[in-house]
Amino acid sequence: xxxxxxxxxxxERLTHDLVHRDRIHxxxxxYYDARARSQGHxxxxxxxxxxxxxxxxxxxxxxxxHLVEFEQKATARGTVVHWAKDxxxxxxIIFSILERREVKRIIKSKVMTSEEIxxxxxxxxxxxxxxxxxxxxxxxxxxxxxxxxxxxxxMHLSMQEISHLFQEKLKTAPTDDPEELTMIARRFLRQTxxxxxxxxxxxxxxxxxxxxxxxxxxxxxxxxxGALPKTMITLVGIEKVLPRMSDLALFLPMLATAGTGQxxxxxxxxxxxxxxxxxxDGPEEWHVVLLDNHRTALxxxxxxxxxxxxxxxxxxxxxxxxxxxxxxxxxxxxxxxxIGSVITPHFRGLQDWKHLSGASSLCGACTATCPVKIDIHxxxxxxxxxxxxxxPDPLEGFAxxxxxxxINKPVIYQIGSKLARFAQPLHRLxxxxxxxxxxxWTNTRATPKMAAQSFKEWWSARNAGxxxxxxxxxxxxxxxxxxxxxxxxxxxxxxxxxxxxxxxIILARIQxxxxxxxxxxxxxxxxxxxxxxxxxxDLIPQFAANAEFLRAEFHVCADETAAKAMLAELAAHxxxxxxxxxxxxxxxxxxxSSLPVLDATDGYDRFELEACDAGLTxxxxxxxxxxxxxxxxxxxxxxxxxxxxxxxxxxxRREQLLPDLPAAYEFVQQRHGAEWPSLTTxxxxxxxxxDIERIIILxxxxxxxxxxxxx
Amino acid sequence: xxxxxxxxxxxxxxxxxxxxSIVSILEKLGHEIDFPEELGCCGQPxxxxxxxxxxxxxxxxxxxxxxxxxxxxxxxxxCGAMLKVFYKELFHGHPEEAEAxxxxxxxxxxxxxxxxxxxxxxxxxxxxxxxxYHDGCHGLRELNLKKPARQLLEKVRGLELVEMKEAxxxxxxxxxxxxxxxxxxxxxxxxxxxxxxxxxAEFLISADSSCLMHLQGLIxxxxxxxxxxxxxxxxxxxx
Numbered sequence: 001x002x003x004x005x006x007x008x009x010x011x012e013r014l015t016h017d018l019v020h021r022d023r024i025h026x027x028x029x030x031y032y033d034a035r036a037r038s039q040g041h042x043x044x045x046x047x048x049x050x051x052x053x054x055x056x057x058x059x060x061x062x063x064x065x066h067l068v069e070f071e072q073k074a075t076a077r078g079t080v081v082h083w084a085k086d087x088x089x090x091x092x093i094i095f096s097i098l099e100r101r102e103v104k105r106i107i108k109s110k111v112m113t114s115e116e117i118x119x120x121x122x123x124x125x126x127x128x129x130x131x132x133x134x135x136x137x138x139x140x141x142x143x144x145x146x147x148x149x150x151x152x153x154x155m156h157l158s159m160q161e162i163s164h165l166f167q168e169k170l171k172t173a174p175t176d177d178p179e180e181l182t183m184i185a186r187r188f189l190r191q192t193x194x195x196x197x198x199x200x201x202x203x204x205x206x207x208x209x210x211x212x213x214x215x216x217x218x219x220x221x222x223x224x225x226g227a228l229p230k231t232m233i234t235l236v237g238i239e240k241v242l243p244r245m246s247d248l249a250l251f252l253p254m255l256a257t258a259g260t261g262q263x264x265x266x267x268x269x270x271x272x273x274x275x276x277x278x279x280x281d282g283p284e285e286w287h288v289v290l291l292d293n294h295r296t297a298l299x300x301x302x303x304x305x306x307x308x309x310x311x312x313x314x315x316x317x318x319x320x321x322x323x324x325x326x327x328x329x330x331x332x333x334x335x336x337x338x339i340g341s342v343i344t345p346h347f348r349g350l351q352d353w354k355h356l357s358g359a360s361s362l363c364g365a366c367t368a369t370c371p372v373k374i375d376i377h378x379x380x381x382x383x384x385x386x387x388x389x390x391x392p393d394p395l396e397g398f399a400x401x402x403x404x405x406x407i408n409k410p411v412i413y414q415i416g417s418k419l420a421r422f423a424q425p426l427h428r429l430x431x432x433x434x435x436x437x438x439x440x441w442t443n444t445r446a447t448p449k450m451a452a453q454s455f456k457e458w459w460s461a462r463n464a465g466x467x468x469x470x471x472x473x474x475x476x477x478x479x480x481x482x483x484x485x486x487x488x489x490x491x492x493x494x495x496x497x498x499x500x501x502x503x504x505i506i507l508a509r510i511q512x513x514x515x516x517x518x519x520x521x522x523x524x525x526x527x528x529x530x531x532x533x534x535x536x537x538d539l540i541p542q543f544a545a546n547a548e549f550l551r552a553e554f555h556v557c558a559d560e561t562a563a564k565a566m567l568a569e570l571a572a573h574x575x576x577x578x579x580x581x582x583x584x585x586x587x588x589x590x591x592x593s594s595l596p597v598l599d600a601t602d603g604y605d606r607f608e609l610e611a612c613d614a615g616l617t618x619x620x621x622x623x624x625x626x627x628x629x630x631x632x633x634x635x636x637x638x639x640x641x642x643x644x645x646x647x648x649x650x651x652x653r654r655e656q657l658l659p660d661l662p663a664a665y666e667f668v669q670q671r672h673g674a675e676w677p678s679l680t681t682x683x684x685x686x687x688x689x690x691d692i693e694r695i696i697i698l699x700x701x702x703x704x705x706x707x708x709x710x711x
Numbered sequence: 712x713x714x715x716x717x718x719x720x721x722x723x724x725x726x727x728x729x730x731x732s733i734v735s736i737l738e739k740l741g742h743e744i745d746f747p748e749e750l751g752c753c754g755q756p757x758x759x760x761x762x763x764x765x766x767x768x769x770x771x772x773x774x775x776x777x778x779x780x781x782x783x784x785x786x787x788x789x790c791g792a793m794l795k796v797f798y799k800e801l802f803h804g805h806p807e808e809a810e811a812x813x814x815x816x817x818x819x820x821x822x823x824x825x826x827x828x829x830x831x832x833x834x835x836x837x838x839x840x841x842x843x844y845h846d847g848c849h850g851l852r853e854l855n856l857k858k859p860a861r862q863l864l865e866k867v868r869g870l871e872l873v874e875m876k877e878a879x880x881x882x883x884x885x886x887x888x889x890x891x892x893x894x895x896x897x898x899x900x901x902x903x904x905x906x907x908x909x910x911x912a913e914f915l916i917s918a919d920s921s922c923l924m925h926l927q928g929l930i931x932x933x934x935x936x937x938x939x940x941x942x943x944x945x946x947x948x949x950x
Contacts, residue, residue, distance in 0.1 A: 021902070
């Protein structure tokens with residue numbers, strides 16, 4: 001069955017499924033409300049979109065330079081960077097790493113690029129044990145179904161369906177409690193973090209200037225995947241570049257707002273290498289696979305190049321009336337919805353996938369909502385034009401030619417409309433029957449009734465003899481060759497020696513694609529970012545308000561003694577039997593003396609750490625604007641201490657409370673820029689998931705509780 | 712001012728009353744109407760289908776006929792967007808490029824023209840009904856016209872406007888999309904009608920007859936308690 005036939009079949013089925021329709025529409029309402037709240041906190045969302053779009057446009061226009069810079073910086077800290085021209089090469093690279101590292105068990109956080117290259121199928125066929133650990137992806141893996149929505153993989157399922165699935169596959173008791181369902185998955189997946197040989201992640205951003213990969217998530221599964229297995233592999237599309245770490249201050253809140261309606265996603269982690277000298281945890285090896293897979297072809301299309309600005313927030317799906325009625329699986333693509341309909345024809349063939357660009361009313365809701373201002377719906381139109389130009393449908397082409405030559409010919413128009421009016425009563429006899437040529441309309445809709453007198457008839461009756469229309473000649477309309485969307489300049493290094501490695505080939509493809517595309521470098525200044533991001537007034541009250549919204553605990557203590565007393569109180573209140581911590585000025589000062597402690601300063605046993613009731617860490621800074629904690633592997637006791645125990649407690653001084661995200665990223669850059677730790681993470685509230693009916697449940701994989709003690 | 716009125720084919724044949732109302736409003740405001748009877752279509756159907764050579768062929772007589780007009784008023788946001796926005800793209804790199812740009816500058820969708828060009832919001836209308844308003848997508852997002860229709864309706868005596876949820880979401884017409892993907896188009900229309908009915912409005916108003924043709928088709932077929940009416944007809948109502 002062709003992709004189009006399958007699409008039509010599924011669309012037919014799901015548009016009639018009213019349960020599905022209600023579930024998706026109701027789910028989206030929760031998103032609209034959350035998004036309106038977060039977007040409302042921006043001082044100027046529209047200007048933020050302009051800044052984000054200019055940043056991405058400038059970054060994409062020198063993609064090759066950014067990728068080379070990323071490679072240099074990442075390699076300098078021991079990261080292995082690979083270049084994959086296509087799916088097959090990406091799989092080959094990953095397989096060779098897995099074989100060399102003698103991997104058997106693999107855990108995967110959410111990796112859309114791996115769906116693109118069908119990695120799971122190939123891994124399973126080769127005998128690997130692969131487990132998805134994002135809750136939604138895990139559920140879809142159990143269902144043997146691809147993600148329904150690239151941000152919300154199982155939003156089409158009810159709690160009952162998930163309960164049945166767990167009963168059948170995990171032999172658990174039925175429940176209609178979303179919290180219990182989340183905890184079933186948490187318990188099931190917990191051990192896998194401790195025992196997996198390799199972790200595979202995707203990435204939200206490639207940060208060229210610092211040689212890092214940034215991963216955005218809510219559950220903590222990606223953080224655990226990057227903390228415990230000995231080998232970490234990150235598969236990322238080459239278009240995900242941001243020039244600087246400071247760009248995150250703008251992009252993280254925009255991605256969260258557009259994606260899920262959160263002010264900032266729970267965990268935004270920048271990985272800067274495998275475990276570094278002096279660090280206590282993290283993978284021995286980290287491999288980053290840069291994936292082209294037709295992205296350079298899209299890059300060469302100057303008209304649609306901005307589709308590579310996409311940060312995969314999924315907002316265009318959420319507002320798309322087509323998506324909401326046909327659902328995500330009908331598309332048959334890795335990336336669903338409007339952006340998927342734009343890029344899939346470039347990735348998988350225009351003629352086979354042009355129907356997705358046709359299946360749109362071109363309403364433009366996607367373009368209006370896109371945080372990076374991709375001209376999504378006009379690109380659907382461009383795909384239609386390119387498809388018709390490349391291979392016109394003979395019948396449809398003929399029909400439009402006749403239409404074009406007659407519609408503005410008064411005589412023919414008149415005869416046609418009179419005929420139509422004459423035929424209308426006859427049409428009623430066959431309306432909506434198999435004989436009806438208009439049954440695509442009439443099956444569900446009444447035929448529009450033709451007026452007894454048309455506007456034109458009314459006009460000429462009224463103005464009989466008053467004036468005659470100018471008789472513009474309509475003959476001799478010429479066709480002109482169409483302008484191609486592609487760049488036609490010659491190759492930069494024509495005649496040069498053919499490139500050898502995939503790296504060289506991809507870089508050459510990028511350079512060729514970008515001829516004439518250069519735009520001046522663009523960096524949103526701190527002042528520009530401050531003018532669009534949510535306003536900050538009083539630091540402590542604002543941090544407190546954000547903490548409350550995030551369901552995090554926040555205690556302001558008068559001094560060190562009070563902070564120590566607060567820790568003792570927390571220990572008693574929560575009945576901690578053992579806590580884990582790292583040595584530091586602040587942690588030493590407040591550590592409850594009566595409690596058994598796992599000192600992780602020089603390392604830890606992962607099973608012992610997992611059994612602790614809380615992890616007490618220091619941090620680099622707190623962020624009033626978002627209620628976030630920012631810490632690094634160096635300041636926060638490594639990668640796992642702040643995410644593996646069920647309660648994360650942060651101790652900080654008042655002067656560590658910074659106003660906003662630009663200040664926080666400037667601060668860590670200044671503090672660590674000379675020698676980056678392998679992990680810098682922005683923690684915003686306790687771990688959470690909304691994967692089951694968009695109900696927020698805390699403690700999906702990471703800590704259920706986050707407590708910040710300030711003195 | 713002499714105003715050239717562009718009447719799309721579906722207004723001409725299916726809902727001429729919308730066009731007649733526009734004529735009556737503009738004439739009452741003291742303007743002279745120039746109606747190019749020989750024009751039937753702006754060329755949007757082949758344009759949206761991807762057949763741009765054919766769209767250009769259909770559009771050339773329009774460009775030529777409107778060349779000397781002082782102002783062009785279009786009785787539809789959708790065809791308005793075609794003339795004002797998409798002609799520029801359609802003729803980009805073609806000899807008519809400059810002409811398309813010149814036309815764009817003097818094209819107005821009807822409600823935009825009345826409110827923002829003529830500066831009039833009160834047309835003395837009276838329409839004592841509870842209504843809801845559907846934003847046609849092209850008017851809303853290509854021409855950025857959220858306000859003018861509401862400014863006009865605000866001044867209509869006895870009219871109570873109740874906004875529906877998702878007033879800005881598409882009705883599902885989308886030109887040939889309605890027949891190429893009828894199941895999706897129908898589902899979208901059903902969602903729209905359900906939103907409109909939730910307001911318990913008696914009338915669903917729009918500035919786009921094409922959206923209304925599709926929605927009225929559904930309403931009639933499903934015998935829903937809702938009526939559709941073009942905004943120009945509301946604005947000429949007297950009770």
